[in-house]
Amino acid sequence: MDELLTKENLDYRGRAREVAEKYVRPIAAELDREARYPWEIVERLKEYQLMGEWIPKEYGGGGGGVLNLCIIVEELSRACGGVGVAYAVNALGSFPIIFGGTEDQKQRWLPDIAKGQRLISFGLSEPTAGSDAASLKTRAERNGAFYVLNGDKKWNTNGGAAEIYTIFCVTNPERGTRGISAIVAEKGMPGFEIGRKEDLMGIRCVSVHNLHFRNCRIPEGNLLGGKEGLGFAHAMQTLDFARPGVAAQAVGLAQGALELALEYARGREQFGQAIASFQGLQWMLADMATQVEAARQLVYYSARLLDAGAKNVSKIAAMAKVFATDTAMKVTTDAVQIFGGYGYCKDYPIEKYMRDAKITQIYEGTNQIQRLVIARNLIKESASMEPKLAEMKEPAAVS
Numbered sequence: 001m002d003e004l005l006t007k008e009n010l011d012y013r014g015r016a017r018e019v020a021e022k023y024v025r026p027i028a029a030e031l032d033r034e035a036r037y038p039w040e041i042v043e044r045l046k047e048y049q050l051m052g053e054w055i056p057k058e059y060g061g062g063g064g065g066v067l068n069l070c071i072i073v074e075e076l077s078r079a080c081g082g083v084g085v086a087y088a089v090n091a092l093g094s095f096p097i098i099f100g101g102t103e104d105q106k107q108r109w110l111p112d113i114a115k116g117q118r119l120i121s122f123g124l125s126e127p128t129a130g131s132d133a134a135s136l137k138t139r140a141e142r143n144g145a146f147y148v149l150n151g152d153k154k155w156n157t158n159g160g161a162a163e164i165y166t167i168f169c170v171t172n173p174e175r176g177t178r179g180i181s182a183i184v185a186e187k188g189m190p191g192f193e194i195g196r197k198e199d200l201m202g203i204r205c206v207s208v209h210n211l212h213f214r215n216c217r218i219p220e221g222n223l224l225g226g227k228e229g230l231g232f233a234h235a236m237q238t239l240d241f242a243r244p245g246v247a248a249q250a251v252g253l254a255q256g257a258l259e260l261a262l263e264y265a266r267g268r269e270q271f272g273q274a275i276a277s278f279q280g281l282q283w284m285l286a287d288m289a290t291q292v293e294a295a296r297q298l299v300y301y302s303a304r305l306l307d308a309g310a311k312n313v314s315k316i317a318a319m320a321k322v323f324a325t326d327t328a329m330k331v332t333t334d335a336v337q338i339f340g341g342y343g344y345c346k347d348y349p350i351e352k353y354m355r356d357a358k359i360t361q362i363y364e365g366t367n368q369i370q371r372l373v374i375a376r377n378l379i380k381e382s383a384s385m386e387p388k389l390a391e392m393k394e395p396a397a398v399s
């Protein structure tokens with residue numbers, strides 16, 4: 001596998017692995033127990049020059065692209081899924097600025113994010129707008145040189161830790177998705193309140209908050225791209241680029257769980273021998289390892305396509321997300337099974353992997369929505385192909 005990675009990929013992986021093994025793994029259980037934001041890890045990520053890897057070099061970032069982002073997220077998640085997403089969500093929040101911001105806006109926000117001086121989050125979901133993101137209600141009305149923002153955002157990952165927020169809102173309710181815009185809100189703006197922190201099942205060290213906007217006046221210069229109506233397109237493009245990152249989080253979790261399960265299976269004895277010697281468990285371990293490798297290859301392939309500037313990437317990004325995250329759920333559950341009763345309590349770190357894995361099937365579009373994206377693209381592609389059943393005049397008889 002290493003032979004297929006470039007020197008740059010290996011360098012990013014080496015640095016991320018060092019942060020993960022030296023600093024993340026020793027405190028992963030404590031971060032989870034205390035639901036405490038991993039600020040000390042953010043400092044290490046800055047020290048190892050990993051923050052802002054995905055931001056173009058001209059704005060102070062690493063210019064490393066999506067594959068390197070995936071490699072870093074995978075390594076961090078192998079030690080702690082919460083730290084993996086605390087890092088990755090900065091990419092999710094800043095992609096709309098990278099894709100849709102004016103030059104002035106990029107200069108204004110990206111260098112700080114690249115240095116890790118300020119964290120960023122992505123505010124699309126609302127209490128009543130989840131899978132149906134286009135039904136969002138947060139309203140931005142023009143008033144002189146300002147937009148007045150009113151509404152509530154839900155599930156804002158990094159909500160408490162971030163200082164910059166990419167907020168999707170309706171600027172023209174008559175125009176459907178073309179009436180949605182993206183506006184950058186900054187912590188401390190009057191009328192912008194960080195609300196309740198969620199008490200999560202997994203990824204407990206990231207702060208996920210509600211956000212509230214009440215007559216919050218945001219300068220017109222914060223409207224991304226300087227034009228109304230571009231927000232939904234930027235949100236969808238962002239999700240295409242970010243989904244391999246969630247998939248990489250899942251690969252890291254699955255890999256981490258597999259390694260722990262292998263170590264445990266070699267050490268635990270029943271019937272006078274290591275449980276790893278039982279064929280029933282060997283087949284499980286073989287399937288787990290095969291699934292992790294298949295998921296990794298799909299994630300890296302989708303990331304390489306994005307980095308190569310491929311068009312129509314929604315389908316492959318959704319495939320990577322759905323396959324890797326379903327794999328993570330299966331592999332982490334099997335890993336708990338291999339630990340037996342000890343897997344079901346907090347004496348060992350394995351149950352945390354299973355809890356952390358579950359969210360990857362839900363956020364950035366549930367896996368039902370990913371399948372919908374894949375199926376829609378398949379049907380569209382099929383409709384544009386040369387018919388191969390032309391000679392068949394009538395449906396085949398069913399006997």
Ligand SMILES: Cc1cc2nc3c(=O)[nH]c(=O)nc-3n(C[C@H](O)[C@H](O)[C@H](O)COP(=O)(O)OP(=O)(O)OC[C@H]3O[C@@H](n4cnc5c(N)ncnc54)[C@H](O)[C@@H]3O)c2cc1C
Pocket residue numbers: 089121122123124125129130131132154155156157158200208359362363364365366367368369372
């Ligand atoms: C911990 C966490 C962090 C998050 N972070 C962020 C964030 O940073 N920014 C952000 O904007 N959002 C974030 N989200 C929101 C997340 O993206 C949504 O939870 C997700 O998109 C699902 O929306 P929902 O929870 O409203 O579920 P719903 O949309 O209500 O779905 C409920 C169920 O119905 C299914 N369903 C819905 N529509 C269909 C359909 N057409 N066909 C088949 N099944 C369907 C879903 O798959 C799901 O199983 C986060 C969520 C969580 C839990």
